[in-house]
Amino acid sequence: MPRLLQTPLAACLLSAVIALLAALVALALGAEKVDLRQLADKSSVDADIVFSMRLPRVILAGLVGMGLSISGAVLQASLRNPLADPFILGVSGGAALGASVAMSLGISSVGFLSGSSLLALVGALLATLFILWLSPRVGAGSSILLAGVMFNACAMALIAVIRALTKPATLGELLLWLSGVLGEQAPEALWGLAAAQLVSFGLLWALANKLNALSLGDEDAHSLGINVRRLHRWLYFLCSLSVAFAVALSGLIGFVGLLVPHLVRRLSGPDMRKLLPACAGLGAAFLILADMLSRLMFRLVHTELPVGALTALLGGPLFFILWIKKPS
Helix, strand or coil: CCCCCCCHHHHHHHHHHHHHHHHHHHHHCCCCCCCHHHCCCCCCHHHHHHHHHHHHHHHHHHHHHHHHHHHHHHHHHHCCCCCCCHHHHCHHHHHHHHHHHHHHHCCCEECCEEHHHHHHHHHHHHHHHHHHHHHHHHCCCHHHHHHHHHHHHHHHHHHHHHHHHCCHHHHHHHHHHHHCCCCCCCHHHHHHHHHHHHHHHHHHHHCHHHHHHHCCCHHHHHHCCCCHHHHHHHHHHHHHHHHHHHHHHHCCCCCHHHHHHHHHHHHHCCCHHHHHHHHHHHHHHHHHHHHHHHHHCHHHHCCCCCHHHHHHHHHHHHHHHHHHCCCC
16 A cells, blocks of 8 residues: 655644644534534634634544554554553553542542542553653563553552442542543643643654664664663653543543554554654544544434543444454
């Protein structure tokens, strides 16, 4: 299949255009029909729906999709494992545990962050520090994946205990967060998420050439003068930072970081200089459109489906199709 994204610049421009088109479609469509001709009148109901309700949610979906997709591409390349996922390092388990503690204790808000978002962020960052502390002791590759799986398993066991002790009135909120939701967030929270994603993306893109060498194998990368252990730790930290901020504001949304890099790799090839910006734009577009679909489903089922459940329903079959049709 010919590569559609021949250069890093083409990858940036085309993926940015796709993300922008997805955002415009998501602003126009939703549970409530709006008259786009009324948007010029800032006091109209249509303008309030689009700019006050849909626009922040589109921005949130785009930033979360961007972070999960980039992290998935980096981890798949650095660990040389096509099934590596942003949540595999234990970030999801730490975030879920922190949010569960906040909801069970009734911590409503701390500053501009909700209590669940704040403790989810703290839990994810603590999980990141644990994996960074553990990485020199167990090595990279499959050992790190196994460490992340075990950490998540322990965290989920603790969450099961917390769920059993949580009051029924709070249990619904906890289960919804664990399913992945893109709810209303304060502007300060969106600015913080945007800063975390842009910094992580910029630093990871700056390491693209080293990532290309690392994907060939640790020994080959070391022969090129790369400090492999230090590079692995930087990659883990930057991916975990990106995912931690995303999960704190969105809950657990799966398959984005697994599916999008595989899809983009068909279009751009394995060169990380093209793959990363393409994943940023297409990952943002994928989650924006998935969230739009969850809002449109309200007209049919009279309730809004968790976007995390929808990405799993969409991502599972799509990933299976990509996987069985991979080049031999």
